[in-house]
Amino acid sequence: MMRLAILGLCSCLLAWPAGATPPRLTTSDDRMMAATQTHLYVLRDVVDNLGSYYSALQDQHLVEINIETGEATRFWVLRRISVNGLPENDFLNPGVVIERDGDVHDMMALLQELGAQPITPGPWALRDLSLVDGALVKEDKTVLTPFGIRAAGRAQLAILREAYPPIETEEEFMRGERIDFYDLYAEGDWICELMPEGQTFFRPEEERITAAKLRCEDDVGGWWSFHVLISDNDET
Numbered sequence: 001m002m003r004l005a006i007l008g009l010c011s012c013l014l015a016w017p018a019g020a021t022p023p024r025l026t027t028s029d030d031r032m033m034a035a036t037q038t039h040l041y042v043l044r045d046v047v048d049n050l051g052s053y054y055s056a057l058q059d060q061h062l063v064e065i066n067i068e069t070g071e072a073t074r075f076w077v078l079r080r081i082s083v084n085g086l087p088e089n090d091f092l093n094p095g096v097v098i099e100r101d102g103d104v105h106d107m108m109a110l111l112q113e114l115g116a117q118p119i120t121p122g123p124w125a126l127r128d129l130s131l132v133d134g135a136l137v138k139e140d141k142t143v144l145t146p147f148g149i150r151a152a153g154r155a156q157l158a159i160l161r162e163a164y165p166p167i168e169t170e171e172e173f174m175r176g177e178r179i180d181f182y183d184l185y186a187e188g189d190w191i192c193e194l195m196p197e198g199q200t201f202f203r204p205e206e207e208r209i210t211a212a213k214l215r216c217e218d219d220v221g222g223w224w225s226f227h228v229l230i231s232d233n234d235e236t
Helices: 107-114 146-160
Strands: 026-035 039-048 055-066 072-084 096-099 129-132 135-138 141-144 191-202 208-217 223-231
Touching: 026 107, 026 146, 026 191, 026 208, 039 072, 039 107, 039 223, 055 107, 055 146, 072 107, 072 146, 129 191, 135 146, 135 223, 141 146, 141 223, 146 208, 146 223
Parallel strands: 026 223
Antiparallel strands: 026 039, 039 055, 055 072, 072 096, 129 135, 135 141, 191 208, 208 223
């Protein structure tokens, strides 16, 4: 069962005793926004809870994904904020937002410049897909093994690795306590869920590609989402 998470403030109020300090963790969530004939554009929210119930850093990016390869190729920073949910000892959600320094871009202006068509994902594109023993299955055919899902996630998430290094490299965090979702060969299993957000793309020569959103988590509470791209021509 996937644990509930709330962006912006730490989602661990039920997972740790009151008064305890929650583990520092990062979440990353992708939402499909638009597409061209060659690329998918997703809005990526990255939240660092700073090891606190009441404070967080939240950055938003527009990320470009190659529909043919499933790899993220470029990104643009849209917004960088800090959130304080406990100003003057009053708990607030949403909290008080402060814009952080750094160059940012206008998402709508970027999509207009790229000539990208807005898209609205839905569950209808996913009617033949399911997760079985950690693998992605279409009807009775395995289209992505558990390792293949990991590889697909890394191809899209790793583009921000330098901006958001794995937090287990920090002195107060032991590597064994969490899974590095940028690391294809990190120890531990990904626990994934197929989300009801899909989109079908029609390519030249009648090729059909389905974009399906997966949300995966580790056993500490961090989670991340990305889109696997499945062609009708894919074979196990």
